[in-house]
Amino acid sequence: MPKKSVQRDIIRANILHRFDHPTAEMVWTSVRQTNPRVSLATVYRNLESLVREGEIHRFVVPNEPDHYDATQTEHIHAHCRECGQIFDIDVKLNKRLSERVKAIAGVEVDKVQLIATGVCQKCQ
C-alpha cells in the first residue's frame, strides 16, 4: 500500500475525475494550477503507482507520449492525429481475442490495447 500524501491525493483525484485521457504532462499542468509545487516526476510516479494498483490504465498512442485512462469498462480508443483528441469506443473484444492469441501464439494475454488513428469530424 502506498503511503498517503497530499500530492498523491491531488493527482489521483485529477485523473479519476476527468473524462479525457491525459498524458502525464497534462495532469501536471492541471494539478499545478492549484498546487504549483508538484513536480512532473511525482506525477509520473503516482500515475505509475495507480496503474500498478489497477485504478487507471496506461496506453500507447502513435507519435505521442503515453496517455492514462481511468475508465474501467472495456473499450478501445480512436485518436485524431490533427487535434490529438482521444475518443472512447465501446467495443468488447478482449475475451475472444485473448483466447485466439493463446491458441495461435501461446501467449497468455493480460492486456489488450487497440488504437484507431484518423481525423475527427471537426478536423476534416
Place this chain on the structure above:
Amino acid sequence: MPKKSVQRDIIRANILHRFDHPTAEMVWTSVRQTNPRVSLATVYRNLESLVREGEIHRFVVPNEPDHYDATQTEHIHAHCRECGQIFDIDVKLNKRLSERVKAIAGVEVDKVQLIATGVCQKCQ
C-alpha cells in the same frame, strides 16, 4: 520518389526479408554486420520513408521503442513482455471497426493498431 542509395537498398532488403518485427536499432545492428558504416539516423530516415510509401508499417509497443512490420496483410500483434518477441495474429477487424468508430466518434480511421500483451509459452 526517393533517390537510389546503397544504404536505402540494404535497409529495405533487410526489413522486407525478415519475419520478426524489428525496431530501428535491430535493423541497424543487422545491417551493420555487412555494412558497418551505416548510421542509425539513416536507418530511421529510410524506415520512415518506407512507411510513407506504404511498403512497411510502424507500430507502437508498450514500454518499448516503435517496431516496424513488412507484413501487408491485415493482422494484429501479440507481445511477450518477458522476451520481447512479437507474434502475428491473423485477425481482421479494420473494416467493421472503422465503420463503428466513424459512426460513434466521427473519426475517419486510416490505421488500426491492436497489441495484446502477455507472456509467451516459453517464458511462462
Place this chain on the structure above:
DNA sequence: TTAGCTGCAAAGATTTTGCACTCTA
C-alpha cells in the same frame, strides 16, 4: 551541376532515477 542522401554529433522529447529533505505511520 544540383537536389537529395549520408554520417556524425547535437538537440529534442519523454520518462526514470539519485539524492537530500520532508512527512506519514
Place this chain on the structure above:
DNA sequence: TAGAGTGCAAAATCTTTGCAGCTAA
C-alpha cells in the same frame, strides 16, 4: 524515528535534425 514520498536536477532512452560532404540523376 524509520521508511516512504517529494522536488529538483541529472541521466536514460528513443528519435529527429543541422550541417558539411558525397552521390545519383
